[in-house]
Amino acid sequence: MKIGIELRHVTLGSSGGVAQLLQNVLGDLFRLYPEDEFYVFCTIYNRSLLYTALPNVYFYSLPTKSFFPDLETYLNEKKIEILFRSFPILDSLNFPMSRQIFLIPDLQHEAYPQFFQSDILEGRRSAFNRVMQRAGAIGTLTQYTRKTILDHPENQCQDIFLLQPALVRESKVKESITLLPEEEAILPQGSYFYYPANLWPHKNHRRVMEAFHRFLNQTHTEIELVLSGHPEGWEGLKSEFPNLPVRHLGFVRPEVVPYLFEHATALVFFSLYEGFGMPLLEAFAAGIPVICSNTTSLPEVGGEAVLSCDPTDIEEMSNLMIQISQDEELRAELVRRGKERLVLFSWEKSARNLRDALHRISQSPTSPAPINGPLVTIVTPSYNQGCFLKRTIESVLNQTYPKIEYMVMDGGSSDESIEILKSYGDRFFWISEKDKGQTNAINKGFARSQGEILAYLNSDDVLQPEAVEIAVNFLLDHPEVDLIYGEADYIDREDHVTGRYPTREYAFNYLIGEDFICQPATFWRRQIAERVGPFDESLHIVMDYDYWLRVAKAGGKITHINEILACSRQYPETKTLSARERVFSEIMKISKKHLGYVHPNYFFGLWNHRIWERGDSIYKVMRHVRGSLRITALIHNLYVNKRYYLRSITPGKVKRQVNHLLKSNLGILRPLARKIRTLRYSVNTNNPVFGLWDDNWLGPVAQVYLKRKNPGQIFHLAGLPAEDMTVKIKIDRQANRTIRAHKNELTQIEIDAEVGQKVLLEFSKSRRDQKGRFITFQVTDTNLFAEHDVIYS
Numbered sequence: 001m002k003i004g005i006e007l008r009h010v011t012l013g014s015s016g017g018v019a020q021l022l023q024n025v026l027g028d029l030f031r032l033y034p035e036d037e038f039y040v041f042c043t044i045y046n047r048s049l050l051y052t053a054l055p056n057v058y059f060y061s062l063p064t065k066s067f068f069p070d071l072e073t074y075l076n077e078k079k080i081e082i083l084f085r086s087f088p089i090l091d092s093l094n095f096p097m098s099r100q101i102f103l104i105p106d107l108q109h110e111a112y113p114q115f116f117q118s119d120i121l122e123g124r125r126s127a128f129n130r131v132m133q134r135a136g137a138i139g140t141l142t143q144y145t146r147k148t149i150l151d152h153p154e155n156q157c158q159d160i161f162l163l164q165p166a167l168v169r170e171s172k173v174k175e176s177i178t179l180l181p182e183e184e185a186i187l188p189q190g191s192y193f194y195y196p197a198n199l200w201p202h203k204n205h206r207r208v209m210e211a212f213h214r215f216l217n218q219t220h221t222e223i224e225l226v227l228s229g230h231p232e233g234w235e236g237l238k239s240e241f242p243n244l245p246v247r248h249l250g251f252v253r254p255e256v257v258p259y260l261f262e263h264a265t266a267l268v269f270f271s272l273y274e275g276f277g278m279p280l281l282e283a284f285a286a287g288i289p290v291i292c293s294n295t296t297s298l299p300e301v302g303g304e305a306v307l308s309c310d311p312t313d314i315e316e317m318s319n320l321m322i323q324i325s326q327d328e329e330l331r332a333e334l335v336r337r338g339k340e341r342l343v344l345f346s347w348e349k350s351a352r353n354l355r356d357a358l359h360r361i362s363q364s365p366t367s368p369a370p371i372n373g374p375l376v377t378i379v380t381p382s383y384n385q386g387c388f389l390k391r392t393i394e395s396v397l398n399q400t401y402p403k404i405e406y407m408v409m410d411g412g413s414s415d416e417s418i419e420i421l422k423s424y425g426d427r428f429f430w431i432s433e434k435d436k437g438q439t440n441a442i443n444k445g446f447a448r449s450q451g452e453i454l455a456y457l458n459s460d461d462v463l464q465p466e467a468v469e470i471a472v473n474f475l476l477d478h479p480e481v482d483l484i485y486g487e488a489d490y491i492d493r494e495d496h497v498t499g500r501y502p503t504r505e506y507a508f509n510y511l512i513g514e515d516f517i518c519q520p521a522t523f524w525r526r527q528i529a530e531r532v533g534p535f536d537e538s539l540h541i542v543m544d545y546d547y548w549l550r551v552a553k554a555g556g557k558i559t560h561i562n563e564i565l566a567c568s569r570q571y572p573e574t575k576t577l578s579a580r581e582r583v584f585s586e587i588m589k590i591s592k593k594h595l596g597y598v599h600p601n602y603f604f605g606l607w608n609h610r611i612w613e614r615g616d617s618i619y620k621v622m623r624h625v626r627g628s629l630r631i632t633a634l635i636h637n638l639y640v641n642k643r644y645y646l647r648s649i650t651p652g653k654v655k656r657q658v659n660h661l662l663k664s665n666l667g668i669l670r671p672l673a674r675k676i677r678t679l680r681y682s683v684n685t686n687n688p689v690f691g692l693w694d695d696n697w698l699g700p701v702a703q704v705y706l707k708r709k710n711p712g713q714i715f716h717l718a719g720l721p722a723e724d725m726t727v728k729i730k731i732d733r734q735a736n737r738t739i740r741a742h743k744n745e746l747t748q749i750e751i752d753a754e755v756g757q758k759v760l761l762e763f764s765k766s767r768r769d770q771k772g773r774f775i776t777f778q779v780t781d782t783n784l785f786a787e788h789d790v791i792y793s
Contacts, residue, residue: 001362004080007042008067009087012049012783017278018105021141021165022086023049028351030057036355039078041071044696047718047781061780064787065694068093069505072562082136082358088127090480092559097134097477098364101357103163104131104140106275106296107148108202115201126479129154134477136361139163139354141276142297159360161353166345167281177259183711186249187260191223193321194264194288196257198230199237202273204293204311209241211270211317216245219322223265228252253712261286266324266331269293270311277301281345284338289331291320305337373476376468376523377405377451381441382459386416388569391495393420395462397427401469405429405451408459409441439543443534452526460569461520462491467565471523474561482556483524483548485517486565493571501568506558511548512591513599517558519544520566528556541579542586549594580609588640597644603633689790691761697722697775702761704784706753715751715759718781720744725765725776732757741777751784759784 005026010019030038030052038057040050047061062070068091075083075095083095085102109116109124116124131138132152137159140146146160179187193212197203205227212225224245227234231250238246252260261267267283269292277298283290284305292298294308302308307324309316324331378396382389389408396406410417410432421430429448435441442456453475457463467486474484488501501518504510511517522544532550535543552558584606591598607629610619622628638645691702696719706715721741729736731753741747753759763776 001358002037002039002079002081003358004071004075004078004083005038005040006071006083006085007040007046007049008062008064008071009089010042010046010049011787012046017165017276018086018103019046019049020278021105021163022103024166024347025163025350025354026050027052028347029354030054032348032351033355039074039080041067041074043067043787044779044782045787048783059780061696063695076562082362084354084358088124088131090123090127090130090478092478092481092561094474094561094563096473097130098136099361100135101137101139101354101361102131102135104128104138104145104149106141106145106273107152108273108275110148110152111273111296112202123480130477130479132157136364137161137357139357141165142300144297144300145275159357161357163350163354164345165276165278165281166347166350167285167342177255179256179259180253180711183253183256186247187256188224188226188247188263191221191265192226192263193223193266193268194226194228194260195268196228196260196279196282197269197271199233202271204270204272205237206240207311207314208268208270208317209237209244209246211314211321212246212268213241213244214314214318215321215325218318219325221325223325225268226260226264228257228260251710253710256711257282258286261288264288266291266321268321269298270309270317271296271298272311274298274301280306280338281342284335284342287335287339289324289334290338291317291324303337303341305334305341307334373401373403373472374452375403375405375450376401376453376455376472377407377446377449378468379442379445379449379454379456380406380408380459381411381438381445381456382408382413382417383411383438383441384413384415384417385459386413386420387493388460389417389420391462392457392459393424393428395465396457397424398465399463399468400466401472404468405449407431407445407449409435409445411435411437411441436537437540439535439537439539442543443537446529446534453523454526454529455520455523457520457566462495462567462569463520464565464567467521468523470561470563470565474559475523475525478559480557481559482528483522483551483558484561485523485558486521486561486563488518488521488566488568489564490570491567492569495567497567498570503560506560508552511552512595513601515542515545515548515587517544517548518566518568520568521564522548524551524556528554532556536590539586539590541583542590545587546590546594549590553594580613581606584609592640597641598637600633600637603637603640604629607633607636687791689785692779692790693773693775696779697769697773698761698763698777698779700763700766700774700776702763702777704759706755706757706759706784707789708786709755713783715753715784716782717749717751717761717779717784719747719777719779721747721763721765721777722767722775723765725763727764727777728760728762730760730762733760746780747777 010022012019027050034056036056040057040059041062042059043064044061047059060074072093083100085100088102088104109121113121132149132155135157138149138157139161140149141164149155149160195208199205224247226247226249228249231248234248261282266288267279267290269277269279269290271293272295274296280290280292280301290302290306292302292306292308293311295311299308307320309320380392396404406428408421408428408430410421410430412432412434418432435444446454453472471484475481487503489497490499490501492498502516503518504516528551531554536546539546584602587602588598611622611629688705688707691699721743724743725741726738727741727749728738729751739749751759766774766776769775
């Protein structure tokens, strides 16, 4: 099998136990199944999660800004059969949901919605519900979570299997561990309870500290409470307990974690909600007793090897602290039971469970759109199109999706159209009466429609047989998307394919200068239609383009899918070919209305039509004048947009343009740009990363201001040089060393620096790419900075 693995939102150090789970399960999966091919899609920030030299594993560090479009490309190119996803998220992948397996660690957001911001909660519910409704299979950590998913009212997935964590192999206690000086300075020297958990609300730290305070008042024991994990929010929490002997270590080296467990009096783990509870296994391995919550998955993991209570009962938590610190026989018995429970959990077993699920999904057919799915309304405006009308109607009636409300709004045709419509009996609604044009006919149809998903199909275009099914499946899989458009072929009068409609991935900045959304291949939700309103009846040719712009301006999410959904008929009599002057006139009208200016592309298009397509009168003479097209288009642009351009001239924009020139390193400015950029960015700690493009390429100069460092951490930067080169490394402007790097050979650069220092990288060679940029080194892996440190220009 060819298996894709998506790791977009795995964050090393702050994704809880998910990163640890993925690292070990996937590592065993790669090793156990050499007959399969694995394609791992990660980012430069989590590439180091998985390192293997196995020949059946391929890694791709995709840019965060274009992660999912790039992933889509690779899935198609590599012919990936099944995709394993590390976490439910809303995305625009076209890959069938029935061919995707998701990891759902827990449904904490349903149990404790108050712990999530409203927008995060809404997004999480949308993403998780979508997965439970449409995924091929779901992996989860415990039987408890499996049951909560099966019982969830939105769940329709019955293939839910276990991906249980196990003891991390590297967590075996090492007596000879050498602590770093900074670690020795912060680690406790006496007795302590240990609670490793990020300061998330469900980890219940405030109640734990209240219980600890009560414990100290009752026993007068000299003991500390030691915390580790993400320290965000610690200062505020600590201020509530100023005299309590509690220390927060922040993130600690993996090598130090076993040391902390081994020397602790007990593990304290009174979390409100756990999908698994990995620290329990680590405590069992280290030989220390565990006191924890009696809720969610913890009883399943801990069994008889733990003491547990209600995590909201502060008094009972305090009593367990007293019991575990004073009863040596109980401590010894719990340690013995903990050692016995370790054999129940195995990374290899979870890897085999995942492989079995991948095989099941690969053998199951792709699920069609459900019969009880949403009603789709398709409206066909028509007038004297009898020669094509039957082919258009048949393309709708022969759709593989069953729930279609079809309407033909005829404008009082005088050709054979009426006879054709009558021949279909009552198979669909039609009416023939004088109207106010094509746009009016479309609005009349939608005004009487009932569908949740809408589309219109002109009476000379046709749909591909599975178009509606594909559109419905995609919109069901992506509830956040308002409008989708697919690919389309051009056809002639006899239905021969003559080319492909020039679509592209959606971006509003592209849409304002080019209508790349093919109307017959477009479907949208009723909710966005009600927000936008009817089509503009003052327009007769580009009413669809106007509508797309209005959807975008209304905040609608527009997505392209890489499937051929329709055929757009082109022949000399079509309005877009026979009335080009009017097309550009309407485009300029709606551009001024919605955007305040007309994109330069349309002036070039208009004058290209006048000079080279029409070629009459003076326009024919202009063919022989060099640069006439460019000059006339530019003058026309400046005249029409003069007010817009005058308003646009601001000091800030001028400054950005100058900066852009410097960053581009054009011509003789290149050496000067390097010096100016180094000086300018050497003190900019708010934007700590300079010289990185949004597709992971570095320019000739790159600089990083180091904002954080874990004890013992070694900074690194790995990637592929564009040319044979030398790389000069400077720290706080002082030369550190120079290394040689060879074109397209993976180069690993280790950097010994401290927080607050500035690392400068100067590359001796660069290459100019198709975008006009000077690029030097494509980053595949780094820990010099995090994703949230990067601000792209």
